[in-house]
Amino acid sequence: MTRNIIAELKPFETDIAAIRRDIHKHPETAFEEVRTADIVAEKLSAWGIEVSRGLAKTGVVGTLKGKRPGQKVVGLRADMDALNLQEKNDFAHRSVHDGKMHACGHDGHTAMLLGAARYLAARPDFGGTLHFIFQPAEEGLGGARVMIEEGLFTKHPCDTVYGMHNMPGLGVGKFAIRTGAMLASSDSWTVTFKGTGGHGAMPSRGTDPTMPAAAFIQATQTIVGRNVPSYEAVVVSVGHIAAGAWGSPNVIPSDVVVRGTARSFSPAMRDLVERRLGELGRSLAEAHGCSAELHYERRYPVLVNAAEQTSLAVKAAAMTVGADNVNPNVIPLAGAEDFAFMLEKKPGAYIMIGNGGTEESGGCHNVHTPLYDFNDDILTLGAAYWVNLVQLELGDAAAD
Ligand SMILES: [Zn+2]
Ligand SMILES: [Zn+2]
Numbered sequence: 001m002t003r004n005i006i007a008e009l010k011p012f013e014t015d016i017a018a019i020r021r022d023i024h025k026h027p028e029t030a031f032e033e034v035r036t037a038d039i040v041a042e043k044l045s046a047w048g049i050e051v052s053r054g055l056a057k058t059g060v061v062g063t064l065k066g067k068r069p070g071q072k073v074v075g076l077r078a079d080m081d082a083l084n085l086q087e088k089n090d091f092a093h094r095s096v097h098d099g100k101m102h103a104c105g106h107d108g109h110t111a112m113l114l115g116a117a118r119y120l121a122a123r124p125d126f127g128g129t130l131h132f133i134f135q136p137a138e139e140g141l142g143g144a145r146v147m148i149e150e151g152l153f154t155k156h157p158c159d160t161v162y163g164m165h166n167m168p169g170l171g172v173g174k175f176a177i178r179t180g181a182m183l184a185s186s187d188s189w190t191v192t193f194k195g196t197g198g199h200g201a202m203p204s205r206g207t208d209p210t211m212p213a214a215a216f217i218q219a220t221q222t223i224v225g226r227n228v229p230s231y232e233a234v235v236v237s238v239g240h241i242a243a244g245a246w247g248s249p250n251v252i253p254s255d256v257v258v259r260g261t262a263r264s265f266s267p268a269m270r271d272l273v274e275r276r277l278g279e280l281g282r283s284l285a286e287a288h289g290c291s292a293e294l295h296y297e298r299r300y301p302v303l304v305n306a307a308e309q310t311s312l313a314v315k316a317a318a319m320t321v322g323a324d325n326v327n328p329n330v331i332p333l334a335g336a337e338d339f340a341f342m343l344e345k346k347p348g349a350y351i352m353i354g355n356g357g358t359e360e361s362g363g364c365h366n367v368h369t370p371l372y373d374f375n376d377d378i379l380t381l382g383a384a385y386w387v388n389l390v391q392l393e394l395g396d397a398a399a400d
Pocket of ligand 2: 104105106138165
């Protein structure tokens with residue numbers, strides 16, 4: 001028989017919701033999550049969990065050993081940062097900081113993992129070690145990457161790692177995940193075309209970088225149309241073009257800058273896009289007597305769930321809400337997530353937990369919008385998922 005983890009977590013629910021609302025009310029953005037990290041560290045210590053701080057400035061790692069023997073080490077990760085967005089909610093726990101808001105639910109992610117930590121500290125019925133990883137700066141600045149660079153997995157070695165994100169439009173009591181690529185890589189690129197420029201009346205006396213730039217912008221779509229296999233999904237978009245001066249339409253500029261974004265779901269496609277952007281830019285520039293340089297910035301990698309850990313995550317979710325409420329083959333999402341950096345280093349799985357509403361009814365506010373709020377009704381479900389996952393990973397207390 002499976003223990004009723006949800007019932008056992010219920011007594012913590014009010015406390016965990018209070019922590020969630022407190023964090024929501026005091027949002028802190030990338031690498032400035034000082035108050036949030038203080039709360040996390042203070043709670044973990046109070047529950048008897050060893051705390052280590054300072055990775056990526058505000059990162060917190062709580063370490064808990066099980067009471068049974070075991071060598072395996074599992075990392076459970078939550079993100080703590082808020083967004084630069086003006087909240088438009090008017091409930092009591094709305095943001096007190098103008099222009100900052102927990103609009104992605106990281107307040108809830110932090111609270112759910114704290115809930116699991118509290119439960120597991122009180123009942124360490126497992127063999128092995130858990131690291132509760134609370135990271136800063138998921139939104140855009142790659143706090144996960146910085147924690148890794150500063151020694152996360154050397155100071156706190158993990159065999160496997162797991163992450164979770166709420167998903168508006170997916171009902172309360174539902175989970176969704178897939179094996180393999182689940183979220184896209186997100187990269188920024190810049191191609192700078194250089195020629196001599198010159199007088200607009202005498203173009204033959206110089207070289208004109210607007211010609212290859214114009215041809216290049218058209219050609220970017222041949223990457224998707226001609227180079228990417230039809231079964232792969234890739235997006236290349238131009239988002240910025242800059243050249244010349246508004247007041248000088250009679251001057252051929254010497255530089256044209258074209259910038260854009262690229263999304264893909266496999267490392268091979270990511271490499272392909274980078275290579276083709278460079279080849280197209282340089283060859284078209286050469287054809288017009290100009291030069292071109294590509295700067296390709298790899299931001300977040302493809303988030304790839306490992307097969308074995310995904311199947312454990314599916315089981316843990318099914319133990320929590322029943323197999324009928326778990327979608328084990330959700331379509332890949334074009335968003336990006338810096339937990340992908342951790343999954344590049346360790347096998348693991350990242351799961352979506354329903355935040356309520358449905359896409360059809362529109363009964364929910366999406367993440368990154370000013371009326372969004374994390375749904376407190378899923379705090380216990382999320383914490384129970386973590387506890388069930390630990391049972392599956394580190395010795396099944398359900399067999400007691
Ligand atoms: Zn976000
Ligand atoms: Zn998020």
